[in-house]
Amino acid sequence: MRKRLIPCIFLKNGLIIRSENFKIHQIIGNPVTEVARYNDWAVDEIVYIDISKDSNYDFRRDDHKYKDDIKTKFDLIREVSKVCFVPLAFGGGIRTIEDIRKILHSGADKVVLNTILFINKNFLKEAIAIFGSQALVACVDYIDNFVYHSHSTVNSKISVLDWCKYLENEGIGEIILNSVQRDGKANGYDIKTIKEVVDNAKIPIVALSGAGDYFDFVECFQEANPSAVAAGNIFHFKELSYYHGKQALLSSNIDIRQELEALKVD
Amino acid sequence: MIAVLNLGISNLTSVLNAFEFLKIDFCVANTPEEFDKASKFILPGVGSFAAGMNALESKRFIEPLKKVVLEEEKPLLGICLGQQLLFESSEESPGIMGLSLIKGNVLKLPENADYDIPRIGWGESVFLKDFLGHKKRDKADFYYIHSFSVQPENFDVVTISTENINIAGAVKQENIYGCQFHPEKSYNAGLKILREFSRL
Numbered sequence A: 001m002r003k004r005l006i007p008c009i010f011l012k013n014g015l016i017i018r019s020e021n022f023k024i025h026q027i028i029g030n031p032v033t034e035v036a037r038y039n040d041w042a043v044d045e046i047v048y049i050d051i052s053k054d055s056n057y058d059f060r061r062d063d064h065k066y067k068d069d070i071k072t073k074f075d076l077i078r079e080v081s082k083v084c085f086v087p088l089a090f091g092g093g094i095r096t097i098e099d100i101r102k103i104l105h106s107g108a109d110k111v112v113l114n115t116i117l118f119i120n121k122n123f124l125k126e127a128i129a130i131f132g133s134q135a136l137v138a139c140v141d142y143i144d145n146f147v148y149h150s151h152s153t154v155n156s157k158i159s160v161l162d163w164c165k166y167l168e169n170e171g172i173g174e175i176i177l178n179s180v181q182r183d184g185k186a187n188g189y190d191i192k193t194i195k196e197v198v199d200n201a202k203i204p205i206v207a208l209s210g211a212g213d214y215f216d217f218v219e220c221f222q223e224a225n226p227s228a229v230a231a232g233n234i235f236h237f238k239e240l241s242y243y244h245g246k247q248a249l250l251s252s253n254i255d256i257r258q259e260l261e262a263l264k265v266d
Numbered sequence B: 001m002i003a004v005l006n007l008g009i010s011n012l013t014s015v016l017n018a019f020e021f022l023k024i025d026f027c028v029a030n031t032p033e034e035f036d037k038a039s040k041f042i043l044p045g046v047g048s049f050a051a052g053m054n055a056l057e058s059k060r061f062i063e064p065l066k067k068v069v070l071e072e073e074k075p076l077l078g079i080c081l082g083q084q085l086l087f088e089s090s091e092e093s094p095g096i097m098g099l100s101l102i103k104g105n106v107l108k109l110p111e112n113a114d115y116d117i118p119r120i121g122w123g124e125s126v127f128l129k130d131f132l133g134h135k136k137r138d139k140a141d142f143y144y145i146h147s148f149s150v151q152p153e154n155f156d157v158v159t160i161s162t163e164n165i166n167i168a169g170a171v172k173q174e175n176i177y178g179c180q181f182h183p184e185k186s187y188n189a190g191l192k193i194l195r196e197f198s199r200l
Helices: A031-040 A073-082 A097-106 A123-131 A160-170 A191-200 A214-224 A233-237 A241-251 B013-021 B032-037 B049-058 B062-071 B081-085 B187-198
Strands: A004-012 A015-020 A024-029 A046-050 A088-091 A110-113 A136-143 A146-149 A154-159 A174-179 A205-208 A228-231 B002-005 B026-029 B040-043 B076-079 B104-108 B119-127 B139-146 B148-152 B158-162 B167-173 B176-179
Touching: A004 A024, A004 A031, A004 A205, A004 A241, A015 A031, A015 A233, A024 A031, A031 A046, A031 A073, A046 A073, A073 A088, A073 A097, A073 B013, A088 A136, A097 A110, A097 A123, A097 B013, A110 A123, A123 A136, A123 A160, A136 A160, A146 A160, A154 A160, A160 A174, A160 A191, A174 A191, A191 A205, A191 A214, A214 A228, A214 A241, A228 A233, A233 A241, B002 B013, B002 B032, B013 B026, B013 B187, B026 B032, B032 B062, B040 B062, B040 B081, B040 B187, B049 B062, B049 B081, B062 B076, B076 B081, B081 B148, B081 B176, B119 B167, B139 B158, B139 B187, B148 B167
Parallel strands: A004 A046, A004 A228, A046 A088, A088 A110, A110 A136, A136 A174, A174 A205, A205 A228, B002 B026, B002 B040, B040 B076, B076 B176
Antiparallel strands: A004 A015, A015 A024, A136 A146, A146 A154, B104 B148, B119 B139, B119 B158, B158 B167, B167 B176
16 A cells, blocks of 8 residues: 555644644635646545634635635535545544534545544444444544643543554544644654554654755654554645655655646546 | 436545546436436445445345446446445345345455554556556556455456555446446546547
């Protein structure tokens, strides 16, 4: 299986933001036009995380790139998935089985779960029975080896490894491992924790947070060997960053998918 | 017109989005009566083998589907679980009989250092034969997400081999096609398969 390089897009009230330590949020773009850009780059997969604390979607009606009929996150997923022919995962604020059904029905392929897994310990089993493991991804936010939830404000006091083992036993399909302290810091991935989890898990692990340059991708794969490496800010701020990221991985002999052509209609 | 069978156990949005994008004429078949207007059939699906067969049965799809495929020789493409349902049985759901259109069984993926289980991601795939727009010996990457894979009795039906342990990425037996990967989520290489299937 190829190693994956995944752009992760953070949304707040309908707009793309740059995140740092989960606290500083700078608005940087439009989620629908952004996905067209990622399609041209032939990315391996796209992860959207909605970090809104309420459901007020600000779709900037004065911006002509916005369509008038996008009012909720479901509308957004529907628009994005129409032009997204690689896997699309969506997470943030999921509390019910019906939420998952609506997100998948709108066109996402997987949902990303976090806080609900702490609120309702039966939720994952229930969701797996209906949607299957392959549609369910857990995002594990951690600070100093402890897993946090509710926008990283609540310490669960469970260690990263214990929580990941628990999720794997329960049947989760994949785990996104997210170091809150490295969010937006661009000082490299948390190799030690990622490696510890990868070495102890049989399911795919996705590393997130910390990429400052393309060499951080290479280092993460070489040192910790996750299934995929994900990043946010680096893909927003550097021109052709996805392409250059892939080139860096290729020249270090990381087994990745190479796709050179933009999406073709015919 | 391509009929996409709605089993009601998984969402069809990604497949339908691909057809919209490719401007391919399709309908969603909720009842077997809707098979009449179609010249080709797509059997999509995620979920367990038993859930898939139960849905086919409760929708009364099994016999009408066999009729259009075997007697009328209309093309059928099974995607992911849809490919597995073409076979006789699965280790995932012992005692449940599949559509049995192709001889063989579905087995749990063996553990292997090259992938985790579920096996998720882009798998380098080698074409053993010409298959829906791709030529023999071509290589392409497709998006796979599965824990089980088909083991045909006659290896000759396998058209794509992936990983060094020969997972059957795709199969073809006359007018019956199957893909373990998701063509609708495999960018250009996958969309090409759907486009060519629509042109059969």
